[in-house]
Amino acid sequence: MTLEQQHPETQSVPINSAVVTPAVRTGPVIALLVASAFVVILNETIMGVALPRLMVDLDITAATAQWLTTGFLLTMAIVIPLTGYLLARFPLRRIYFTAMSLFTLGTLIAALAPGFEVLLAGRVVQASGTAIMMPLLMTTVLNVVEPSRRGRMMGVISIVIAVAPAIGPTVSGLILSVLDWRWMFWLVLPIAVLALSLGAVWVRNVTQTREARFDVASVVLSALGFGGLIFGLSSIGESASGHAPIPVWIPLVVGALSLAAFVARQLALQKSDAALLDLRTFRSRAFSLAVVLVVIVMSALFGSLILLPLYLQQVLGLDTLTVGLMLLPGGVLMGVIAPIVGALFDRFGPTPLVIPGMIVAAGALWGMTTFGTDTPVAWIIAVHMTLNLGLGCVFTPLLTSALGSLPSRLYSHGSATVSTLQQVAGAAGTALFITLMSVGAATAATEGADAVAATASGVHTAFLTGAIIATAAVLLTFFVRKPAPAEGAPPVVAH
Secondary structure (H helix, E strand, C coil): CCHHHHCHHHCCCCCCCCCCCCCCCCHHHHHHHHHHHHHHHHCCCCCCCCHHHHHHHCCCCHHHHCHHHHHHHHHHHHHHHHHHHHHHHCCHHHHHHHHHHHHHHHHHHHHHCCCHHHHHHHHHHHHHHHHHHHHHHHHHHHHHCCHHHHHHHHHHHHHHHHHHHHHHHHHHHHHHCCCCCCHHHHCCHHHHHHHHHHHHHHCCCCCCCCCCCCCHHHHHHHHHHHHHHHHHHHHHHHHHCCCCCCCCHHHHHHHHHHHHHHHHHHHHHHHHCCCCCCHHHHHCHHHHHHHHHHHHHHHHHHHHHHHHHHHHHHCCCCCHHHHHHHHHHHHHHHHHHHHHHHHHHHHHCCHHHHHHHHHHHHHHHHHHCCCCCCCCHHHHHHHHHHHHHHHHHHHHHHHHHHHHCCCHHHHHHHHHHHHHHHHHHHHHHHHHHHHHHHHHHHHHHHCCCCHHHHHHHHHHHHHHHHHHHHHHHHHHHCCCCCCCCCCCCCCCCCC
């Protein structure tokens, strides 16, 4: 009996064929994927406001505590490269239930965690499910939504990618104001179970599958490459406080060499369409440029999201509820403008949105360099909203330009590549900002500054670096163009 006879739902199909039949209503499927992705992505940053309390309850340092966020992002960066294979090989329904089951199990483990180690393990299991959701959502949309409407739909996806992490600190702040930190997971658990239940009713196999090779060596190299780099970056912060477990250069070198070997192996395997992550996506100039900018934007977003709560609590002495409420307007603003930006992209293309958006985001980061020990709350809220406004104008055009420039046979690999680099950038931004804060604070402390002033100095150093990087990225936005329709673009419209 052949493989196709054993598993008829995974039969190989022509890669450029239509991927959904007219009889299938894709609207409910996409709606549930969006809602589920929002819930799981929210957990990327839900720990931010909780870190100071966890540092006390679990008796850990800031550099160690930030692994609850960095470890989550790092796990995603390791798992997401697998999704190019998973989305090609297995039907949508099976992948959805796998993702949500892992997320639900991880949430339960975290809720029951007696200490840091188990809590981190729960976050890793959560992230394993979360990692599958974003590529699954993006690939499904690319396959069932016609190109002329992708801007609007990517606007909705931007709410998931950008707004969910942005309001994570607010959600955790509200919870921590009245409940123990474990309730951040107990309250999410029934929502995850509900998503699983609705999936049994709504999720259908609206995409086709084909045979795909699973390369173990690529998985190992990917894990060592991305894991080594992020572990090395995070260890710099621990080294500044005297807690680095091993010399920082070791994981950085291992990560860089492994990543180079991973790329070389993918270049070799893709000649026979056997790559775990097909890098022919980078032959598209629009894709390559957009990905570079997405990396910069995600680094700035997650770096600021991890640093702002620490600054507001440790320097200004604000409670978790106040911090959460202060960060809420920025998240709401990004959610409000996302569909509008998507519609504007469909009409005018990316250029009129990306250039001013990046300028505004860079200006906001420069504004954050003014934060000190007596900065007015109103100014902090205004600058944070400005940052989210700028980033909100950039996300949707970049994602749509990147993925829309690819032929349909590379949709799953393009989605996996973008999602991988988003999480690597988020983890790197988190590690970089925390590292710069730790180093800056340690330097100020040796010069006689008290704890509050030293932390404020470290925050200034981190935001100054972010502002410089964002300013340099403005130059790249002038080269962003709306891509021509790619070969094999599906003519199907989601209902």
